[in-house]
Amino acid sequence: MRFELAVDDSFFISSTQIGKIELKDLISTLKPIQKRRLSNFSKLAIGALLNLDERLLEDEDWELVFASRHGDFHKTSELLTSLANKESLSPSGFSLSVHNAVAGMYSIFMQKKVPITSIAAGKEGLFAALTDAYIRLSSKHVNKVVVVLVDQSLPEQFQHYGDEQQNDYALAMVLSNIEDTHTPHPHTLSFTRDVQFTASSADSPAIPIEFAKWLETSQDQLHLSGQKQSWTVERLSS
Numbered sequence: 001m002r003f004e005l006a007v008d009d010s011f012f013i014s015s016t017q018i019g020k021i022e023l024k025d026l027i028s029t030l031k032p033i034q035k036r037r038l039s040n041f042s043k044l045a046i047g048a049l050l051n052l053d054e055r056l057l058e059d060e061d062w063e064l065v066f067a068s069r070h071g072d073f074h075k076t077s078e079l080l081t082s083l084a085n086k087e088s089l090s091p092s093g094f095s096l097s098v099h100n101a102v103a104g105m106y107s108i109f110m111q112k113k114v115p116i117t118s119i120a121a122g123k124e125g126l127f128a129a130l131t132d133a134y135i136r137l138s139s140k141h142v143n144k145v146v147v148v149l150v151d152q153s154l155p156e157q158f159q160h161y162g163d164e165q166q167n168d169y170a171l172a173m174v175l176s177n178i179e180d181t182h183t184p185h186p187h188t189l190s191f192t193r194d195v196q197f198t199a200s201s202a203d204s205p206a207i208p209i210e211f212a213k214w215l216e217t218s219q220d221q222l223h224l225s226g227q228k229q230s231w232t233v234e235r236l237s238s
Contacts, residue, residue: 003134004236006178006185006205008144011051012212014045015137015153023047034109037096039170041072045150046109048172052146056174056183058074060114063136066103067129069151069206072096077155101191102150114197122198123164123226125149126207130191133175143180149171149208163202171212178236187215187235193229194223 013026026047027035027036032090045066057198075097082089095101100118107116122129126149133145153166178188200207211233216223222233 001131002199004178004188004190005129005134005137006176006183007173007187007215008178008183008185008198009053009056009174010172010212010215011048012169012171012216013048014212015167027050030109034105037092037105039072039075039096041074041150041152042102042105044060044095044152044168044170044177045148046106048150048170049106049146049148050110052172052174056144057070057112057146060112060145061142062174062222063115063117063142064103064107064112064138065117065119065129065132066100067121067125067143067147067149067173068099069118069120069122070154071099072102072152073158074152074155077158077189098211099176099185103148116233122228123207126211126224127229127231128194130175134191135153137177139176143176143182145175147173147175149221151206151208165201165205165209166232167206167209169209169212170207192225192232192234194232196229198225199227202224 023040023043027043029050035206072081079089079097099120103116117132118130126150129147133147136142136145150170152168154162176183196202209222218233224231
């Protein structure tokens with residue numbers, strides 16, 4: 001399997017930047033009543049989306065793909081603790097722990113009436129999200145697809161289940177067809193699923209982090225491996 005995509009804009013934040021960049025600064029354009037509803041996970045995801053070039057998203061001829069391996073697991077962990085202690089669950093906490101809750105809040109807060117897909121695909125979240133975006137763009141129904149990938153390190157009591165480096169991050173991208181000549185493309189990339197599969201190790205960084213850091217370099221090629229798939233990403237000549 002092989003496909004090509006253009007990255008028209010991107011925003012990336014990871015654990016090494018959190019602290020230097022305050023999460024509250026990422027969502028400074030939101031109303032105070034909106035900010036109060038957001039967990040750190042939600043702030044990462046919505047903050048990354050808010051830092052994309054709004055001019056690329058002025059119309060509603062685009063769709064949103066939200067991908068996360070664990071979702072807002074810190075909130076889910078709190079709910080599980082309440083259940084274990086035979087306590088009542090918070091209705092708002094329960095509703096905001098749903099996997100697509102963050103994408104829905106972004107749509108409501110920013111009044112973006114666009115189709116939304118939520119994906120949970122293990123370590124392969126980036127591959128699944130990009131494949132979904134490519135299919136949507138190839139359908140010719142939309143000109144752009146916004147992809148956001150976000151995760152946090154696991155809560156302390158679940159850390160021993162981790163099978164990759166535990167870091168907070170959010171990566172948001174505006175994607176389009178490389179044939180689209182109306183928008184400059186800072187990056188034009190090809191994605192090829194490798195025939196041979198090499199599993200990633202437990203101390204490997206999360207794939208979206210590897211990809212985002214590579215995107216900021218001038219390297220021509222990147223190899224990525226998850227639980228079940230290996231992919232090669234290459235820069236295309238302008």
